[in-house]
Amino acid sequence: MIIKTKKEILLHLLFLSILLYGCSSSSLPKFDGEKAFAYLSEQCQFGPRYPGSAGHDRTRKYLLDKLSFQTNLVKTQDFVYFDQSQKVKLELTNIISSFYPEKKERVLLSAHWDTRPLADQDPDTAMRSKPVLGANDGASGVAVLLEIARIISQRKPKWGMDIVFFDGEDWGSEDDLDKFCLGSKYFAENKGGYQPKFGILLDMVGDKELTFYQEGYSSTYAKEIVDLVWSRAKSLGLACFKDSVKHFVYDDHLPLLSAGIPCIDLIDFDYPYWHTTQDTPDKCSPESLQKIGDLLIEILYR
Ligand code: ZN
Secondary structure, three states, X not given: OOOOOHHHHHHHHHHHHHHHHHHHHHOOOOOOHHHHHHHHHHHHHOOOOOOOOHHHHHHHHHHHHHHHHHOOOEEEEEEEEEEOOOOEEEXXXXXXXXXXXXXXXXXXXXXXXXXXXXXXXXXXXXXXXXOOOOHHHHHHHHHHHHHHHHHHHHOOOOOEEEEEEEOOOOOOEOOEHHHOOHHHXXXXXXXXXXXXXXXXXXXXXXXXOOOEEEOHHHHHHOHHHHHHHHHHHHHOOOOOEEEEEOOOOOOOHHHHHHOOOOEEEEEOOOOOXXXXXXXXXXXXXXXXXXXXXXXXXXXXXX
C-alpha cells in the first residue's frame, strides 16, 4: 500500500483530468469535406436523377454500392407510385442502411436522393421544362451522409444509427403537395415498431453561402432537437446558424413527425438556384459540407 500526501493525490487527479480532457477533445473522428464534395460531384455526373431517368437508375446502384462498403445492413424499400394526372407509374426506392443493430436506442439521419424533374423556378421560362441537376437539392445531403456512413462504420457513435435516403421527394408541384415526399410517406406508413430517439433530415446543405434558419415545423414539433443541434452549432462557432425561424418547408420530416418520430429539417432555404437549372456543383462547396459534417460528428460522438 502506498500512502500519498494530499498534494500528490491532487497532482495525480490533475494529471488524470488533463489526460481525459485531452482524449475527449481531440479524439472525435474527422469528417472530410473534400471527400463529401466528391460524392456530390459523382452524383451530379449521373445527370438529373428524377424517377424514371437514366440518372435515377445509375444513382440507385451507386448508393447501394457505396453503402455496402460500410455496412452489410443495407436494404431497399421498393414501391410503386402511380401519378394519376400524368398517367405515369414511378418505380421508387428508399435506401436504408443500419449500423450497430444491437443498440436499441437509435438515431435516424436522412436525405432525399431524387432530383426534381422540372426547373419550374428557373428565371428563364424556356428552361422551366428542363430537369434540375440537384447539386444542392438532392446530392448535398446524400454526400454528407455517405461520408458520415464511412465514419460511423469505423467507430461506434453514442447511439445505433440508421441512414435513410428517401426517393420521390421532389416529384410534386406547388398546387399538388401530395406528390411531394413520396418516399418518406411510404417509410413512415411502413415503419412498424421502428422508433428512433430522434431524426435529422438534411436538405440543401451544400450552398457556398450557407445560412440556416430554424425551420418552422421542426421548431414547432421537435423543439428539443432544434435546440440540441443549434447549441452544438454554437459550440463549434458556426455563425451560419441563426436563432430564428424563417421558413416553413414541406419536406420529408413531416411524414416522420406525423408518425411520431421527432425529426427536424436542416435546410438552407435561401438558395437562389432552388428548382432552377443553375443548381450545379459550382454553387456548392466542400467547406459548407464540412460544417454540417463537423456538426453531426459533434452530436453523434460528444
Ligand atoms: Zn427540391
